Structures are given as C-alpha cells and as structure tokens.
Amino acid sequence: MEIALVGAGAAAVGLLDALATTSLARVRPGLITVFEPSPHLWRGRPYGPDLDTVLVNAPPAIMSIRHGDPGHYAAWLGESGAAHLDDLLGQPLVPRHRYGDYLAATAEAALRTLRANGWRTRIARARVTGVERRGDRLAVVAADGGRYAADQVALCVGGGEPRDLYSLAAAPGYVHEPYPLARTLAPIPADARVAVLGSGLTAVDVVVSLAARGHTGPITMLSRSGLLPHVWQRPSGHRPAHVTAERVATAHREHGTVPLGHLIGLLRAELAEAGEDFDAFAADLLAAGTEDPVRRLRRQLRSVGDPRIGRRVLQETAHTVGPYAWRLLPESGRARLRRHFRLATSVASPMVPVNAATLLRLLDAGRLTLVPDVRAVEATGGGFAVTAGDSAIHVDAVVNAVNPPPQAVPRAAGELVASLVSGGLAAFHPAGGVVPADPRVQVAGDLAGGGPFITSGIPGIAAQAARTADAMLTLARDESSEAPATLR
Missing domain, CATH: 3.50.50.60 (FAD/NAD(P)-binding domain)
Incomplete structure (x- = not known):
C-alpha cells in the first residue's frame, strides 16, 4: 500500500494525524510519501516565519488540528501560552509562526506513530505536476521528471493566491x-x-x-x-445541542434536503434554549451593513465578555457543521447566503x-x-x-490584503490539477474547487469543491482531514479484503 500526499500544510498535518490515530487493522503497512518543495514543512502559506504581531486569529479550542479533540492544541501549548495571553479574551494568542511549530510537532508525532505501526515514510522535496494512471495503480509525476508509484493520492495543496483587482502588479510601491x-x-x-x-x-x-x-x-x-x-468573544464553554451535524443529517434523511429555513430553525432553538431572542440577534447581525464601523467596533470590544451565545454558536458551527450542511442546501438557500457574503465572512472569521x-x-x-x-x-x-x-x-x-477566493486553484498546483482533470481522475466543481472522479484520489483543504463560500478555517480543515482519512482507509481495507490470501 503506497499513499502520496501532495502538499505539506495544515491539511496534510490533519490527514497524517488522522491516519496515525485511526485503527490500521487489516491494512497492510506500506509507504507514505509527502511531496513538498517549500523549505517550511507543515506550515503552508499562513504559518511560516513572520513577525510576532501576526497572531493566530482564534482561541486555542478553535485551532486544534485533530478533529474531535478541541484540547489537542491547548495541551501542546501548555504553560507557554501564559506569555501570550490576550487579557480581554482570557486566552493565549500566539504568533502564527508559533502555531506553525505546533503543526510541525503534530506532523512529526504522526509520522513516528505511523513508523511504529510498520509504515515507511519519506518527504520528497519535489513539485508535483501530474498524476497518471498506470494499470491498476497511479503514478505521481514530479517537475524534475521523477515518477512515484501510488495506490492513493491526496491533494493537500492549500488555497489560491490573492487577486490583483486593480491590475497593479507591475507598479513600484x-x-x-x-x-x-x-x-x-x-x-x-x-x-x-x-x-x-x-x-x-x-x-x-x-x-x-x-x-x-x-x-x-x-x-x-x-x-x-x-x-x-x-470581534471574538471570550469562550463560554457552550457546546451546541441543536446546530449539530447529527441534527442536519437527521433532517436530510427525513426530507431528502436541508432547507435554509431548517438550519435557521436549529439556531433559533439553540438560542431559545439559552433564553435568547433570535430575532434581536439576527437584527444586530444585519445592521452591520449600515452601522458606522468604528461605532460597531467600539461596541463589540465592550461586549467581549457578553454571556450571550448567539455569535459564538454561529462562529463555531460555520466551520464545523457549515461545510456539511452547505452540500445539502438547495440552490435557493445557497444563493440567499451568498448575498450576505461579506457579513458571513466577517462573522465567521472574527479578529x-x-x-x-x-x-x-x-x-x-x-x-x-x-x-x-x-x-x-x-x-x-x-x-x-x-x-x-x-x-x-x-x-x-x-x-x-484581498483574500484569495475560496476553492481557488493555487498557481503552483495548476499543472497538477489540469493533469488530474484531463486524465479523468478529478473534475472541476461548477462553484469552484476540485472534486475526485476516482476513489483513489482525495482532495483535502480549501481546494475541495462543493464547499461553502467561506474560506476553510482550521476546524473545517481538521474535519475534512478526518473524513479523508476514513475514506482512504476504507478503500485500503476493501482492497485488502479482496486481495488473494497470498498477497495479504
């Protein structure tokens, strides 16, 4: 069994960690190759060396790369977090390059666990330009002409580049x-x-x-x-009971779709159970487009400790439940949400x-x-x-400082994506991004097509990495069970 991971940013770290912590029973150990030409392994674009003023933009519980374990990052940070305490938030906010250290430590720990379970691992400092079919296997093609055999390939290439909206690229300054x-x-x-x-x-x-x-x-x-x-509010410890993936899945089973009104109903029930007024909450959100931004900023800074859960629930579930619910929404619901793109981004990605x-x-x-x-x-x-x-x-x-559009193909991965699409191994999604067309190919991270218009945060990347690991291991187990006994 040979697995190729293309890219070594946060998505690859989450995938390696999920592979290492998932039961590998009935999967014969093989080789995992990670392809990454950058000198900054495991950090991707956001978490490389930079100024100390470039901070992680979320509390530790939101930044765990291990899906289902919100304390994973905080445990790694330990007592060192006290030196980076945001007094208003009551939480440590470290420089992003320090968070990159966490990603690197998690990746290295995952590789050690995999090796302890009999897997071989290697890092190939090569840019991947294509993936081809070679009989019943795949071949990963590098820019230097090298070819690497693989049974499964996962794209973890990160997001796109900023747009040059005013065609200023050649201008000095x-x-x-x-x-x-x-x-x-x-x-x-x-x-x-x-x-x-x-x-x-x-x-x-x-x-x-x-x-x-x-x-x-x-x-x-x-x-x-x-x-x-x-502005982020101080974490309250509240865990959503209504706006959950389980409730969304139940609605999908019962109705075959999940209308936007149903999701709003879940949020309404969440707030009602906490004794909060949904209509007042919604009105305050919608007022963001007309209220003076300085006045709103001042007001939000004063309410960092406000105990109401509305924004906290929306911010958490936008990245955890949101990507799953988005795929089940009818197009009318998606179109309605897209009309509030700037507001949704502002709420889901606070400072x-x-x-x-x-x-x-x-x-x-x-x-x-x-x-x-x-x-x-x-x-x-x-x-x-x-x-x-x-x-x-x-x-x-x-x-x-214009952010890249979600699901954009990174320039460095353009040749690779074109190869996958032309070879029938993947396809462009109509709304952006790439979707696999072959079960041996997976896409993890912001490039995954069919996701919401909000750029993936760490919770979404971690959840997607866990799903990708499950899909890869399920396929590997199925193939192992079908193999002749002499090959097991």
Whole structure:
C-alpha cells in the first residue's frame, strides 16, 4: 500500500494525524510519501516565519488540528501560552509562526506513530505536476521528471493566491502578496501614506504590523463594503445541542434536503434554549451593513465578555457543521447566503480583541481611516490615486490584503490539477474547487469543491482531514479484503 500526499500544510498535518490515530487493522503497512518543495514543512502559506504581531486569529479550542479533540492544541501549548495571553479574551494568542511549530510537532508525532505501526515514510522535496494512471495503480509525476508509484493520492495543496483587482502588479510601491509581513513591510518608509486593500483579517494583520514597526504615516483601509471583521468573544464553554451535524443529517434523511429555513430553525432553538431572542440577534447581525464601523467596533470590544451565545454558536458551527450542511442546501438557500457574503465572512472569521483594540486606538488617534465604496486604484508614477465614492485620495504605497477566493486553484498546483482533470481522475466543481472522479484520489483543504463560500478555517480543515482519512482507509481495507490470501 503506497499513499502520496501532495502538499505539506495544515491539511496534510490533519490527514497524517488522522491516519496515525485511526485503527490500521487489516491494512497492510506500506509507504507514505509527502511531496513538498517549500523549505517550511507543515506550515503552508499562513504559518511560516513572520513577525510576532501576526497572531493566530482564534482561541486555542478553535485551532486544534485533530478533529474531535478541541484540547489537542491547548495541551501542546501548555504553560507557554501564559506569555501570550490576550487579557480581554482570557486566552493565549500566539504568533502564527508559533502555531506553525505546533503543526510541525503534530506532523512529526504522526509520522513516528505511523513508523511504529510498520509504515515507511519519506518527504520528497519535489513539485508535483501530474498524476497518471498506470494499470491498476497511479503514478505521481514530479517537475524534475521523477515518477512515484501510488495506490492513493491526496491533494493537500492549500488555497489560491490573492487577486490583483486593480491590475497593479507591475507598479513600484505595490505589495501583491503581503505575507510574510516581515519581508514585505520592511521597504515601506515609516512616514509613507499607505493604503491597505481590503478590510478583513489580512488587512488587520497589515495595519497592526505597520503600527508595531513604528509606522507614523497615515494608513487607509480601502474596501467596497467598509465592513470590519467582528470581534471574538471570550469562550463560554457552550457546546451546541441543536446546530449539530447529527441534527442536519437527521433532517436530510427525513426530507431528502436541508432547507435554509431548517438550519435557521436549529439556531433559533439553540438560542431559545439559552433564553435568547433570535430575532434581536439576527437584527444586530444585519445592521452591520449600515452601522458606522468604528461605532460597531467600539461596541463589540465592550461586549467581549457578553454571556450571550448567539455569535459564538454561529462562529463555531460555520466551520464545523457549515461545510456539511452547505452540500445539502438547495440552490435557493445557497444563493440567499451568498448575498450576505461579506457579513458571513466577517462573522465567521472574527479578529482577536488585542488587534481590535489596536485598530480602535489608531482610528481614535486619526492615524487610521476606513474608506468604503472604493471604485478605482491607479498607479500614477509617483504613487497611487484612489477613487472612493466622490472623493480622491493619493497614497505612496499599496498593500494588497484581498483574500484569495475560496476553492481557488493555487498557481503552483495548476499543472497538477489540469493533469488530474484531463486524465479523468478529478473534475472541476461548477462553484469552484476540485472534486475526485476516482476513489483513489482525495482532495483535502480549501481546494475541495462543493464547499461553502467561506474560506476553510482550521476546524473545517481538521474535519475534512478526518473524513479523508476514513475514506482512504476504507478503500485500503476493501482492497485488502479482496486481495488473494497470498498477497495479504
């Protein structure tokens, strides 16, 4: 049995951990090969070396890469987390490169467990350009021409790249890919007028990091919506009893589909059981599009300790139950949710209080400005001209913080995906991403087609990795049981 994992980011770590902690009975040990050309194994794009101001954007219970074990990351962090405590959140928030250490430690532990169970493992520092059928097996093709036999292949290649919405790629002073911020922010003069494209979590990272580096010039966050991420609230320990995958599965069995109204009903029941008003909660969410964003930010910072569970439940289940429920929704329900894309992203991917407090301090001091309704950004030869509404702004530098679209194919994986599709091993999903067309191929992470429009967080990646491991081991067991006795 030979398994190939293409990519060595968070999805690959979750998959290796799930394979190592799942019973391997009746599966003859073989070889697992992980293909990754990057020097930063197991970290992917988000968790490589960077500034200490680039923080993990969620409490530890949300960041476990082991599905079903929310304490896994916190246990690894141990007492060292006390040095990174967010006083408002009451939880440790470490730099993202430190979380990368956790992913690396988890991957290495999984590899040791697999080897202890008789599996051989190897890391191939090669970029994969294709997968081909070779009789009843597969061949993984590397950019250097090497070919590696495999019985199963899992794509763990991460997400796509940021979009260049205003065609600025060749303009001096424009930063297209912001990470690592330690490298990309260094050339920007401290007194430069800086525009940050976007107002989501990446934009927050850029602004907070500029401030931490001693930037004194004005900073402008540009976006079409002007909507900031919501702010995390202090974890309450509440575990959803109604908005669960089991309740969604029951509805699907009974009705053959899961209308959006049914999911709303589950959330309504969750809040009612806690004595909370669903209608008031929904009205507050929808007001985000019209309420002054600075006023809303100030109000949310004051309510970090609010005991009400509404937003907490929505934030947790958006990444755990959401991907499963999305696939069962009728298209009318999906279309309705897509109309609230910016709001959904803002709620599902909140910012941590320590960053929210920094933003508010900069806003109050006049060093940061939020500008909505951006229509154009043009290079002028001596900077950039920004058109927003009826006003014009001139800046010296532009940092792109527009997030990649969900289910986008990474540029480095384009040739590989094209090979899988042309060979009939995978197919493009109509809504984006890639779906397997052969049971020997799996897709884990944000590239998996058919998922929601919200970029996968760690809980979703961990859940998907566990499902992928189950599918791979089930196929391996089925093939083992069908093999002649002499081959077992």
